[in-house]
Amino acid sequence: MKNMTYTPTLLRSKKLYFAILAVAIVAAVPMIVKSDYIIGQVLTLMLIFAIYASSWNLLAYSGQGSLGHAAFLGIGGFASALLVIKIGLPPIAGLVLGGLFSAGIGFLVGLACVRLKAWFLAMVTFGFSVIIVSIMTQFDSIFGGVIGFPTIPIAPQVIPFYYATLGITVVSILVIFHVMKSKWGLAFKAISENELEAKMTGINTGKYRLLAFVISTFFAGLAGGLYAESTLFIQNSIFEAYYSFLPLIMSVVGGLSTIEGPILGSIIIVSINSFLPLTDKYLQPLGPLFPGVSNVGPPLRLLGLGIFLILIVIFLPKGVTSLLQKGYNYLRTDTTKTKKVEKNGKI
Amino acid sequence: MITSSGLAQALIFGVANGCVYILLATGLNLIFGVMKLVNFAHGQLLMVGAFIAYIVTTMAGLNPYLAILVSMGSVALIGIGMEKFAFSKIRGTDKLNEIFISLGLIYVFENVARLFWVNEFSIRIPSPLISLAVPIGDVAIGYDYILAIIIVITILIGLVLLTKKTKIGLAMRATSQKSDAAKLMGINVNRIYLFTFAVGAALAGASGTLYGILYSFNPTIGALPTIKAFAIIILGGLGSIPGAIAGGLLYGIAESITAYASSGFGIAGTWQDAIAFILLIAVLVVRPTGLFGEKGE
Numbered sequence: 001m002k003n004m005t006y007t008p009t010l011l012r013s014k015k016l017y018f019a020i021l022a023v024a025i026v027a028a029v030p031m032i033v034k035s036d037y038i039i040g041q042v043l044t045l046m047l048i049f050a051i052y053a054s055s056w057n058l059l060a061y062s063g064q065g066s067l068g069h070a071a072f073l074g075i076g077g078f079a080s081a082l083l084v085i086k087i088g089l090p091p092i093a094g095l096v097l098g099g100l101f102s103a104g105i106g107f108l109v110g111l112a113c114v115r116l117k118a119w120f121l122a123m124v125t126f127g128f129s130v131i132i133v134s135i136m137t138q139f140d141s142i143f144g145g146v147i148g149f150p151t152i153p154i155a156p157q158v159i160p161f162y163y164a165t166l167g168i169t170v171v172s173i174l175v176i177f178h179v180m181k182s183k184w185g186l187a188f189k190a191i192s193e194n195e196l197e198a199k200m201t202g203i204n205t206g207k208y209r210l211l212a213f214v215i216s217t218f219f220a221g222l223a224g225g226l227y228a229e230s231t232l233f234i235q236n237s238i239f240e241a242y243y244s245f246l247p248l249i250m251s252v253v254g255g256l257s258t259i260e261g262p263i264l265g266s267i268i269i270v271s272i273n274s275f276l277p278l279t280d281k282y283l284q285p286l287g288p289l290f291p292g293v294s295n296v297g298p299p300l301r302l303l304g305l306g307i308f309l310i311l312i313v314i315f316l317p318k319g320v321t322s323l324l325q326k327g328y329n330y331l332r333t334d335t336t337k338t339k340k341v342e343k344n345g346k347i
Numbered sequence: 348m349i350t351s352s353g354l355a356q357a358l359i360f361g362v363a364n365g366c367v368y369i370l371l372a373t374g375l376n377l378i379f380g381v382m383k384l385v386n387f388a389h390g391q392l393l394m395v396g397a398f399i400a401y402i403v404t405t406m407a408g409l410n411p412y413l414a415i416l417v418s419m420g421s422v423a424l425i426g427i428g429m430e431k432f433a434f435s436k437i438r439g440t441d442k443l444n445e446i447f448i449s450l451g452l453i454y455v456f457e458n459v460a461r462l463f464w465v466n467e468f469s470i471r472i473p474s475p476l477i478s479l480a481v482p483i484g485d486v487a488i489g490y491d492y493i494l495a496i497i498i499v500i501t502i503l504i505g506l507v508l509l510t511k512k513t514k515i516g517l518a519m520r521a522t523s524q525k526s527d528a529a530k531l532m533g534i535n536v537n538r539i540y541l542f543t544f545a546v547g548a549a550l551a552g553a554s555g556t557l558y559g560i561l562y563s564f565n566p567t568i569g570a571l572p573t574i575k576a577f578a579i580i581i582l583g584g585l586g587s588i589p590g591a592i593a594g595g596l597l598y599g600i601a602e603s604i605t606a607y608a609s610s611g612f613g614i615a616g617t618w619q620d621a622i623a624f625i626l627l628i629a630v631l632v633v634r635p636t637g638l639f640g641e642k643g644e
Binding site for chain 1: 620
């Protein structure tokens with residue numbers, strides 16, 4: 001009977017070895033790579049967006065796809081930065097309080113969303129991210145987000161901040177993993193699969209949906225605080241729709257409702273954003289074909305990205321993790337069996 | 348200064364503004380209703396429609412109001428392409444893939460438009476009626492706004508006739524209710540999907556042309572109208588055409604009055620975009636399925 005109780009931990013999971021290996025690699029990178037740009041702008045950003053995308057993914061896991069997560073990224077960022085600068089709290093306290101503040105607002109938004117389904121919820125969260133910009137602009141004398149202001153990081157840039165971020169990311173992902181695999185996570189999954197049935201089995205759906213909202217917005221706020229610190233600057237542009245769609249893109253690219261999906265997605269998308277602009281100079285020879293455009297690089301590059309996105313959805317509808325899973329399964333099954341299937345199956 | 352004639356002007360602007368969104372929202376709603384698909388790249392079709400109308404008016408010298416037809420036709424073809432080569436490929440997979448493929452389409456449309464844009468600034472379709480206006484008190488309302496309202500009403504009547512009185516409209520409604528049963532009744536569901544997408548895209552093309560006549564636009568203009576059209580649909584209730592009309596009018600007027608009032612009081616201009624969402628959240632907290640919605644998805 002003991003095995004029937006649902007208490008899987010990371011220790012029992014096969015993913016533990018992968019996780020330790022991954023963290024070890026990430027921790028070792030600064031010893032090999034000496035570029036401040038790569039570590040400060042690319043790798044740190046990957047870590048921060050891994051938290052952010054995982055927080056979104058957790059909410060989506062409970063069947064609530066937010067389209068306004070940038071609001072919480074921004075609230076966390078502004079709250080932590082303002083607490084440090086105006087009140088003089090130590091940055092690490094500001095970071096945690098920023099997350100808690102974001103979770104508090106998340107609780108209120110979650111209350112408005114509890115009865116809403118799919119697209120209705122998406123629209124309310126998106127609307128909230130638009131409204132928050134109006135509030136920030138209206139009371140700019142307090143927030144100062146129109147022009148923006150510099151932030152104070154928890155650790156000096158680049159290497160110490162990188163390790164601090166790595167530590168926070170590992171802890172955050174572990175907590176999110178634990179939540180997803182706990183009784184709460186089971187309730188979230190039940191709600192996302194069929195809310196009515198979940199209710200009938202005695203799950204207090206409203207309570208669990210709110211819980212998912214609070215946990216998710218806490219980590220989104222935490223990521224926002226870190227993001228503001230990594231760029232050493234914060235501005236109202238953090239609330240842009242782009243930042244709301246980013247965790248969604250990352251989660252879908254990496255694989256929805258998995259723990260590794262958002263992390264992989266963050267690595268892929270941040271890499272694309274950081275390294276794709278380098279291709280601009282190779283696209284310049286095509287300039288004369290489009291006389292109306294002064295710099296032909298960005299539109300051509302983004303066009304390519306769009307086509308890539310469409311193709312990845314068509315050919316890999318379950319994200320990149322499905323590809324990894326397929327590869328893993330292929331390695332595990334013995335080749336004779338695979339050949340048999342190939343013979344009997346198509347082609 | 349807030350005056351009654353100024354308020355009347357804001358009201359008419361709001362209705363015209365709302366009409367453009369109603370057209371876009373109805374197209375989106377039609378696609379959603381029949382195909383259960385959310386096309387987040389719908390606003391980009393508006394942008395493409397406006398651009399096509401701009402090209403045929405400035406280069407071929409066509410009257411912009413006749414260009415609506417050209418724009419509708421071409422955008423319908425683009426819509427068919429979108430459905431055939433993108434959305435039909437992922438039918439039956441995760442719903443979030445639709446958002447994702449739409450994002451890819453947004454990148455494609457915006458950047459193709461950027462590559463072929465006539466210059467790097469916002470453009471506006473030149474209307475021959477631009478200098479004509481009806482005076483109301485100490486303000487005036489352009490003929491373009493009034494004509495836009497009339498055109499939208501005409502198109503909506505046409506759409507209602509199409510869905511209620513024709514055989515293909517019947518097939519569309521059947522597919523919308525239950526696609527499996529429609530298939531059993533001998534309806535070629537895939538063809539209905541293509542047709543629906545074409546009609547929805549044509550509506551976006553028409554609304555794009557009107558948008559381009561009333562406002563200036565650039566390749567990235569599409570994102571906000573999509574979200575607004577979507578908010579209108581949610582406000583009115585998913586799949587309901589009267590809901591979309593009521594939502595659109597409410598939305599356009601609220602937006603326009605806020606813009607007018609914010610110039611009179613010390614309110615930031617950004618509330619113009621936020622007001623509609625405040626309205627939306629207020630409605631959804633009271634009625635979780637929207638004004639006219641029966642049940643959620």
